[in-house]
Amino acid sequence: MAESSTKTDYVVGVDLGGTKILSGVFTNSLECITTTKLSTKAQRGLDAVVERISRCVQDATDEADLSLKQVAAVGIGAPGAVEFETGTVIFAPNLDGWKDVPLKKELEKALGVPVFVENDGNVAVLGVHVTELKGKPRNVIGIFVGTGIGGGLIINGELYSGFCHTAGEIGHMVLEVDGPKCGCGNKGCFEALASRTAIFQQIKAGIKDGQKTLLTEMLGDDLADLRSGDLRKAMRRGDKFVDRVIEDAAEYIGIATANFINIFNPEVVVLGGGVIAALQDEMMGVIVETANDYAMPGTMKGVEIIASKLGDDAGITGAAVLARKQAKKA
Ligand SMILES: [Zn+2]
Numbered sequence: 602m603a604e605s606s607t608k609t610d611y612v613v614g615v616d617l618g619g620t621k622i623l624s625g626v627f628t629n630s631l632e633c634i635t636t637t638k639l640s641t642k643a644q645r646g647l648d649a650v651v652e653r654i655s656r657c658v659q660d661a662t663d664e665a666d667l668s669l670k671q672v673a674a675v676g677i678g679a680p681g682a683v684e685f686e687t688g689t690v691i692f693a694p695n696l697d698g699w700k701d702v703p704l705k706k707e708l709e710k711a712l713g714v715p716v717f718v719e720n721d722g723n724v725a726v727l728g729v730h731v732t733e734l735k736g737k738p739r740n741v742i743g744i745f746v747g748t749g750i751g752g753g754l755i756i757n758g759e760l761y762s763g764f765c766h767t768a769g770e771i772g773h774m775v776l777e778v779d780g781p782k783c784g785c786g787n788k789g790c791f792e793a794l795a796s797r798t799a800i801f802q803q804i805k806a807g808i809k810d811g812q813k814t815l816l817t818e819m820l821g822d823d824l825a826d827l828r829s830g831d832l833r834k835a836m837r838r839g840d841k842f843v844d845r846v847i848e849d850a851a852e853y854i855g856i857a858t859a860n861f862i863n864i865f866n867p868e869v870v871v872l873g874g875g876v877i878a879a880l881q882d883e884m885m886g887v888i889v890e891t892a893n894d895y896a897m898p899g900t901m902k903g904v905e906i907i908a909s910k911l912g913d914d915a916g917i918t919g920a921a922v923l924a925r926k927q928a929k930k931a
Contacts (some may be wrong), residue, residue: 612924616916619695624661625917643697655711676924678724688718722751729805738868745874795850813846829879851884855891873909
């Protein structure tokens, strides 16, 4: 029973995204007992977002019949470059351009619980590595395709964070010189070519150019409320236009995968995020085939390219893993 539990029995994992905040309460054995979701509303400014994260965490604990006193730590995956030691978000283009935001400090003030902030891709690969892969493979690359594209690197069994803790920003690897503009200010980034945002933009631009697609039949000409699942439905009904856009995105993901395999020679490349969760059957074949085409001969030997089973929960799971790890150290 919750009442008789000790303080360190629970942690909360938060996935702070550009569009939504997801919180999950986890037991010591990393079992998720409840989740809550709120929209981020980044355009309302920093104070509003901090208040919404805090509310989302409190709703999740309340939903689990717990008080914040029973939470040992809160882990947060944030979309951007993060300085882990201070819990500062250095730059987050998908959070209305946040710069040098002391998120750990603000949330500890609001919640009264230790808070640990890490890049969302790093957190997600940590979650997959510890729970789904049982910590076994020594070298894992995570590629998470959602609103943006995040990633993380497990090297020699540990999360690799680089010199200034900004490693793993794989969404900003340039795959097309002079390609479409990216939120980071650069052009032709992986994220600007294959994220959900990029896919939706290509579809909307195609419709403007007169492309025929079942999506307008399903959702109206302005494609209000377009979701990744709608793309799957259209493809299964034989929509050639959507098929081509998704195939192009899958090819870019495959090329990125080949680059990582060439550089890191991992045992596992794991793909996740909302786009992969919704379109796994449609995309994985093309991704694996393209990775095979572009990787250096011999480098693919024994390398597994898999879709994560955690789906949208990779972020909260990884954030919970981070919180538990840090709470143990304290
Ligand atoms: Zn970029």
